Amino acid sequence: MITPDPYDTPSLLVDAAVLERNLSRMAAHAHSNGKRLVPHAKTHRNVALGLRQIAAGADGLTVAKLGEAEEFARAGVNRLVVAYPLVGEHKARRAVELSRRVELIVAADSVEGARSLAEVATAQGTELAVRLMIDSGLGREGLRPEEAVRVAREIAGFDGLHLQGIQTHEGNVYTATDEADLRARCREVARLMTSVAEELRAAGIPVHDVSVGASASARIMAEQSGITELRPGIYAFNDLGQVALGNAALADCAARVATTVVSSPRPGYGCIDAGSKALGADLVPAVAHRDAFPGYGLIPELPGWIVARLSEEHGWLRWTGAEPAPQLKIGERVHVIPNHVCMVFAALGECHLVEADTTTWLPCMSAGTSR
Amino acid sequence: MITPDPYDTPSLLVDAAVLERNLSRMAAHAHSNGKRLVPHAKTHRNVALGLRQIAAGADGLTVAKLGEAEEFARAGVNRLVVAYPLVGEHKARRAVELSRRVELIVAADSVEGARSLAEVATAQGTELAVRLMIDSGLGREGLRPEEAVRVAREIAGFDGLHLQGIQTHEGNVYTATDEADLRARCREVARLMTSVAEELRAAGIPVHDVSVGASASARIMAEQSGITELRPGIYAFNDLGQVALGNAALADCAARVATTVVSSPRPGYGCIDAGSKALGADLVPAVAHRDAFPGYGLIPELPGWIVARLSEEHGWLRWTGAEPAPQLKIGERVHVIPNHVCMVFAALGECHLVEADTTTWLPCMSAGTSR
Structure with a gap:
């Protein structure tokens, strides 16, 4: 008879006390600045953890995929933002x-995409609440600010849709080089979004x-006027990417x-x-900080060793110290603070x-919720 | 009432006819050369697909993790190779x-790891079949050939273990530049493994x-003497990595x-x-072929466009043609032939x-089988 062992490896351990502290800190920070906090739950895709965020003060949850929204709705989450362009009947x-x-x-972020939503909503005799996605500098999806009025007019004119505002993912702040740069980038995004709204x-x-x-950016965005809602995801756990940016200390990393x-x-x-089937394959997103946070995660128990490379099941450790490498102990259990916690979940x-x-x-959502 | 739609996106489609052709070709090639074929099922971690491989002539399955082995065993697969160093009680x-x-x-691949297996097997009054892992040039896990005799002697001396042979993952062949280089690398691995065996x-x-x-390497390794068993994984579906190496044509890509x-x-x-939550994040492993297969997969319906970058839910398309970019159709359904199919599953x-x-x-194995 084999006893189930939660510490069998590899496995993802979340420190509940650190998690709760992260959740309540961000909720307090958002609310004291008059912002809604709608955390991005694609970070974990985990019903129990989403419910903990709600209990700690979140004003609903954000998701990337409708499948995620459907599953959180079944668990009783009653305000959901799908921060992704939904396209097709x-x-x-x-x-x-x-x-x-x-x-x-x-x-x-397109008339065509909105039209497909509008047609179905109209045919079903109802109205969908829609937000216009704005590109605030990441260059991925979202309208260029100069296109916003034209497209917003068309979308606002569709039966079946209620245009309720604008939103962005300011992913370009991830490459900030230091605190001053991070603050400047956040202020620029806030300026751009409020000017589009105006x-x-x-x-x-109406916006x-x-x-x-x-x-x-959430720590800084909370303090910007004209913004109504924050949708951070990683803050719940933190990771080396957040440590590199100065948003968290290692002691704030719950995962x-x-x-x-x-x-x-x-x-x-x-x-x-x-x-990579456990840690994901992302480097620290802040390129300017990769010398300080090299490799694919940090192992506090093994100073001087880096996770230099990943295959599917193997993390390749390399010694980087000046002195001769100490002997690794086969069978030793160690812990990796990940670069990007979303990919670990x-x-x-x-x-x-x-x-x-x-x-x-706590099992995450099953296959199929990624649609 | 929402009708379930297997073509909702993103989703992984496997062409059964191409799959079956790939499976039977490899089985015939291995068997006609007197080799066992024990496909690596970490590629898909899917019980139904593993059973198809057995039905098509595979002599058991290879897995990376014990959890995968346990699940295949429950489905009736009765010969399983765990190609990963198992460590700990x-x-x-x-x-x-x-x-x-x-x-x-x-x-x-270590005395310490083998000892932990031996102690448990002895205590339980049984014997585990073990193979010694040899590093054939990848530089990841596995013993250097010159260490093999020393370590094999120690392991063969343990009660509770039966040393049954040697194995390697010749991952270094993935960076071959052309067919001649690929053949030369395969021959070198075969020479090294047979010399260690001798x-x-x-x-x-006994080996x-x-x-x-x-x-x-499987296509070429099948023809090398002294080798008894092949453990390819991707061959079942193929992917751009295999196309780049000359092991498959686009028409052989089942996924x-x-x-x-x-x-x-x-x-x-x-x-x-x-x-990256659908395609994985791997480039084509053959560095020499990345100009011919750039980006994160190939979209046959969109010539001139490349998948230039990935975020978690977005593939970033960029036009690379000489003429002005044609207009993309919002809502158009297209298909990506992945770089590395294991990471898609x-x-x-x-x-x-x-x-x-x-x-x-066909759902893959659930969380927990990765241990």
Whole structure:
């Protein structure tokens, strides 16, 4: 008889006390500045953790995919923002269905995309709340600010849609070089979003929500006027990416991947049983800080060793110290603070929440919710 | 009422006819050369697909993790190779338990790791079949060839273990520049493995299995003498990595990610709804071929466009043609042939098997089997 062991490796351990502190700090910071906090739950795709965020003061949850929204709705979350352009009849039908049960806000950045939503909503005799996505400098999706009034007018004119505001993902702040640069970038995004909102209002289009979202910027964005809503995700756990940006200390990192040293075939080299299927494959997003945070995560128990490379199941350890490499102990259990915690949840699909004297297994959403 | 739609995006579609052709070709090639074929099922972590491989002639399955082995065993696969160093009492107990029900072969590359297996097996009054992992040039795990005899002697001396042979993952062949280089690298790995086997035999240690494993090399390794077993994984589906190496044509790629163009905020730019949580984040492993296969997958319907970058949910399309960029159609459904199909299965956790007139949903193994 094999006893289940939550500490078998690799596994994702979440420190409940650090998590709760992160959650309540951000909620307090947002609310004291008059902002709604609608955390991005794509970070964990975990119902229990989303409910903890609500309990700690979040004003609903943000998701990337409708499948995630549907699952949180089933768990009782009644305000959901889908921060992703929904396109096509099938997704429109699912969105309309969901909007009958919860307060649902969806995103659009094209007339074509909005039209597909509008047609279905109209045919079903209802109205979908929509926000216009603005590109605040990331260059991914979202309208250029100079296009906003033209597209907003068309979307506001569609039967079946209620244009409720604007939103952006200010992912470009992740490459800030230092605190001054980070602050300057955040202020620039806030200036841009409030100016788009003013232009729309001047054109007779009401703008209720001015929503921004990135853990990299949330601390600073909370203090900017004209913004109504924050949608950070990683803040719940933090990771090396947030530490590199000055948004968190190592002690604020609630999530660690427990892993075992499984091989050390020569001095200065080793393998742990956590590869890209456990840690994800992202480097620290802040390029300016990669010298300080090299590799694919930090192992506090093994100073001088870096996770130099990943294969699917292997983390490749390399010694970087000046002195000769100490011998790695085969079988030693160590912990990786990940670069990007979202990808760890996505890769492992579960976590163990560690409280004072209990460990609770929390499975993430199953296959299919990524649609 | 929302009708479930297997073509909602992003989703992984597997062409059953191409899959079956790939499976039977490799089985025939291995068997006609007198080799066992023990496919690496970490590629898909999917019970139904593993059973198809067995039905098509595979001589058991290879896995990376014990959790995968346990799940395949429950489905009736009775020969399983765990091609990963198992370390620690908990994993040893699971391995012993599993070895009572199926033919199980586990791997070791250190005396310490082997000792933990041996102690548990001895305490439980049984014996585990073990293979010594050899580093054939990848530089990850596995013993240097010159260490093999010394370590093999120690391991062969442990009660509770039966040293059954040697194995390697010749991942270094993935960076071959052309067919001649690929053939030369494969021959070198075969030479090295057979020479290690001969040294062990000369030292009085019987070597039954000489096992190699990589889809990059399987076609050529099948023809090398002295090798007894092939453990390719990707060959079942193929991907751009295999196309780049000359192991497959695009028509041999059985797996495609169906995705939708969701945004095109400016000419020459666009987004699809498949990011790193659908496509994985790997480039084509053959560095020499990245100019020919740039970006994060190939979209046959959109010549001139590349998947230039990934965020979690977004594929960033960029126009690379000489003429002005054609307008992308928001809502258009297109298909990505992935760079590395293993990471697509890991990211989406399911596939849809498309046969002539049916589509079957095949969920992959759940969280926890990665241990």
